[in-house]
Amino acid sequence: MIDVSYVPGDLEQKWYAKWLENNLFTRKISDQKIAYAIPIPPPNVTGILHMGHILNSTIQDVLIRYARQKNKSVLWIPGTDHAGISLQIKVEKELARQGKTRYDLGREAFLTSAKRWRDQHGTIILEQLKKLGVSCDWSAMKHTLDPDYSHAVLSAFVKLYRQGYIYKGVRFVNWCPVTMTALSDEEVIMRQQHSLLYYIKYEIVERPEEFLVVATTRPETIMGDVAIAVHLDDERYNNLIGLHCWQPIGHKFIPIIGDKAVLQDFGTGVLKITPAHDATDFEIGQRHGLATVSVIDKDGRLNRWAGQKFQGMDRFEARQRIEADLQEKGALWRTEDYVNYVGFSERAGVPVEPVLSEQWFLKYPRVEEAKIAIREKMIRFRPEHWTKTYAHWLDNLKDWCISRQLWWGHRIPVWYQKGMKRDDPKHWHVSVDCPKDPENWEQDEDVLDTWFSSAIWPLATLGWPNKEAMAQMGFDYFYPMADLVTGPDIIFFWVARMVMSGLNLLGDEETDSSMRGEALLPHDEIQRRIPFKNVYFTGIIRDAQGQKMSKSLGNSPDPLDLIEKYGADGVRIGLLSMAPKGQDILFAEERVAQGKKLCTKLWNAFRFRQQSSLDGDRSSITAIVERIDDVVLEVDDRAILKRLLIVVEEFEHALENYEFNCAVQTLYTFFWNHYCDWYIEISKVHTNASVLAIHDLLLRQLLLLFHPFIPFITEELWHAQAYGTRFLSEEPLESRAQLRKYLKKIDLSHGEQFIAEIDAIQALVVATRALKAQYGLSAKRNVQFYFKADSAAEGIIQHHLKHIKYLLLTKLFDRTNEVLQLPAVVTTLGVFYIDVAGSLDVAAERERLQREIEQLEQYIEISKKKLHNEDFLTRAPESVIAGVQDLLDENVAKSEELKANFLKLSALVE
């Protein structure tokens, strides 16, 4: 016997340990089976477990466990990401507390302490995920800085370089002054700012006392101005082209130039040109052969070109000081409140500086094929609408800045010959391995963007490019992987880049280089190279106010607390029950609580079962079915079995369409309402060996069906009830057809009809219970009921009489031919009266009847209208018309009965 109460904690730990001990999650490659693999989105080693991980991991685990039950050969690769900037920030902060910088330590020592940090914290998150029950193949564990993974990253770099996709160049990049590195466009977040637009007067050198007014949001760059520009066609100003202006700060004068890039309708139509700090200005500067004067250094402080007064000052402080200076000099005409968008560094949270600098860039390969793969549904997105976001990004690609001025990460595998100019590729050594004479070379200082290494995750986790490792991991077997489950927020960062990486890197060198730029890959080749076939985008978890849950907002519950409180099973199924296809999820703890309630209910259903005889053989589905004697089965038994078949089909359909909440809902309703509320209750009346066997069958299948969602409790109950000696995780889940085969000796040919019959009986019971409740009669009270029904209905009622009496807790349920002077309800099976003895309130009852009759009349009216509509009759399908007719007849009959009852009661008053 199982314990009286369900306590998730201990049993969850127990089973997880056993699963690991028995290597249940380890991949087993079998040619007999279909391969099914998922790459986990590797959590950052700096990450802490949040609700997003829980949702994401639960979904993956459900898919994986379901695939195992469907007899597929399964691989779920776990791993972690080295989280370049993020981890480096953490370690530098630690150093700062000791008053040191990374430069004090030097590169090697810094990396040592970074590794130490990673080793201490890096796997915490995976340990936490184990509490959730994730069934990853831990022997396939990968970290992006593992030696083999690093080798793969560098191989990818070298290949892309040789193909000409990677190049080094001087460009405007997003510079983060805090982390002191370049960033990709994707790592910059545009934020709306309430800024000021400064209208600044520039005195014209040749015409003293005459001014040009420039509108700018960045007065701190004035000292970097090399010109003032107006539009060539702007009649207000174009006569000034060729003259000069005094910089309002400093003592320089600069030319007034004309350029078509100036917007005449913005501000005053006059633009100050600061080529070092703005990409548009740079282009204009290039066109006019202007110098590039940088006044802000890479740490965000003004430099000596800004003048002694401002040198070393932070850019925002300088802005204020300059405002004051301008004001003092009378050069500030006015300021204006201004809403604009400013790019912020994702990690450091400060505005990025556009900085001209030399970086490594990647021109994305196989872009067209990446679009085709999605468009032609070789990779399917769910929900599908994300394909638009994906396509839009691919249509507007700019080269990706992949170098980072950091130390933590994959160091760029490029060496420069000592004593030679670095800008000539002839003196470069680009290779995974360093040159044979390292003393003559210097390696590039930079590391690669972390996302560059993430882009090859599905490849490198399967051993690419090492042939031996690939064979060992089953690359050819598992690739392309089946599903990817991730958030839509990294559709560019990760998903699209993985697709392009796969498409390019899996090509063999010769064919690809000849094909590059000339022809698209053929479809079958695209199909072979894509990294996965389905991408399921989860929703983002928000709090009750709709805010994104995050640690910094403090609005996220600690998942571990939730698991502690409701059990991993409860958290899993609760969360999935509120996770519609890729919609954002407003987190509600009640749903998680409900998840636990479901588990408790399941537990208790088993306790009920265990109270009865446990004699029968339960060790296999065949053994259980063997115990069922078709001859003794009643309508209820057949109806519930038929329902099971339907549920299995609906469940599988939902799961195969990634409709997790639907799948949960289907099981929930079947288990709670049909099985517990109804079948268990009525089976108490006619328990026999066959019924017990049916209980076993239903419970067994419920465990199998529920297992992907709530693996722990189902495993526990599976063994407690001795449904098998193997782990539940190893048991195949029967499809509807397979189940029907097992049940072939049971006659379910009238299943649908029996279900309808049970529905009618249920409606009868609900209606009469309601009547009893309305009259305030205690449930226990043995009230006399009468029913008036035609012979067909009577047959059905008589057939179920035992059950009806049990459920209504009455012994008196008799037939009558009369319309009685008693409160009544009408169902499809006839009229049911309740003998309320002396307590009948005629007036109140008449009122109730009146209301019901009115309601029915309304329904009747609607149906009649439809049936009198010629167009409806000619155009609607027959089944719909028949349905309306049936409804009408039914309602008419009901209303007539109620009217008769109404008259009868009225007679009492007169």
Add this chain to the structure above:
RNA sequence: GGGCGGGUAGCUCAGCUGGUUAGAGCAACUGGUUUACACCCAGUAGGUCGCAGGUUCGAGUCCUGUCUCGCCCACCA
């Protein structure tokens, strides 16, 4: 500025290709220890499906417009 998604009961959400009288859970209210379960059982109440048009025999579902919330993309300084 462009794009995407949502607005259905007090709350959180279902409602697939238009078809009978719009559902569930939670919360509320009433009543309950019947041989699984008070993490339960029985019952009650609660909705002009954001708004306005249109298509249709028929619209929560399709179309147009509109309001509103959220997200993504975007170098007008």
